[in-house]
Amino acid sequence: MWLTEIDAPVLPREPSTEAARDPSNGLALRLRGVAKSFGARHVLTSLDLDVAPGEFVALVGRSGCGKSTLLRLIAGLDAPSAGGVEAGTDQERRLMFQDARLLPWKRVVDNVALGLTGRDARDRAMEALAQVGLAGRGDEWPATLSGGQRQRVALARALVHRPRLLLLDEPLGALDALTRLEMHRLIEQLWRRHGFTALLVTHDVTEAVALADRVLLIDGGGIALDATVSLPRPRARTAPGFAELEDRVLRHIIGQLPLA
């Protein structure tokens, strides 16, 4: 595995919230010897990973390298063929996908409130909507929203449960470039405010370097590169060190591609 670090001043995080102040001072995620095969196809062979509470980790790699498989194992949606996955309880984890998966027959606020109990469920859902910039849109139907707004609702639906671990599987993959940039800013703000641990699967190395503390390259069934990103936040793509790291990760990915 390659370890790399770009040195740059780090801005202090905002005062941490409950999720970041892990009283056990334990890890948010611990994988040991994780393997996953589908029949004769060995997708993950022996993968070890420690993620600290409040860390933002991006998973990149060639199509089919096993990023989504790994996220599914961490989410508890699938079981590893071998090895151990420690990622907290179902209640502590939330998943967000490329499509928002909203129920079209429920109003926006009711989509966010799904699974909540108690008399304040609607208020909490409204508050979560406000946090993603959709105050006042709760009574609309999902069909009236744009793709970016639907992903904001999906984000609110995850955050309303105050997750300790947010798993993001290409959540911005279907959005246009400008909307993606807005969503980057929003996700980063929410992460700083709430202190959850984030695991983002993305094809976009620029997105990974913009958002993550660590960029992991998955290849050959394991972690081929673990790059620490110490650039100040919010990150400008023109900041010193940004392009260098982006280029280094890309070169690793391209280096693995067979020559045509």
Ligand SMILES: Nc1ncnc2c1ncn2[C@@H]1O[C@H](COP(=O)(O)OP(=O)(O)OP(=O)(O)O)[C@@H](O)[C@H]1O
């Ligand atoms: N349920 C399944 N049954 C059989 N093979 C599977 C299953 N799920 C995933 N695979 C295989 O595992 C490999 C890894 O798939 P995975 O979706 O994790 O890749 P990925 O890195 O997320 O790809 P992409 O970037 O294209 O989304 C692929 O070869 C895929 O065909």
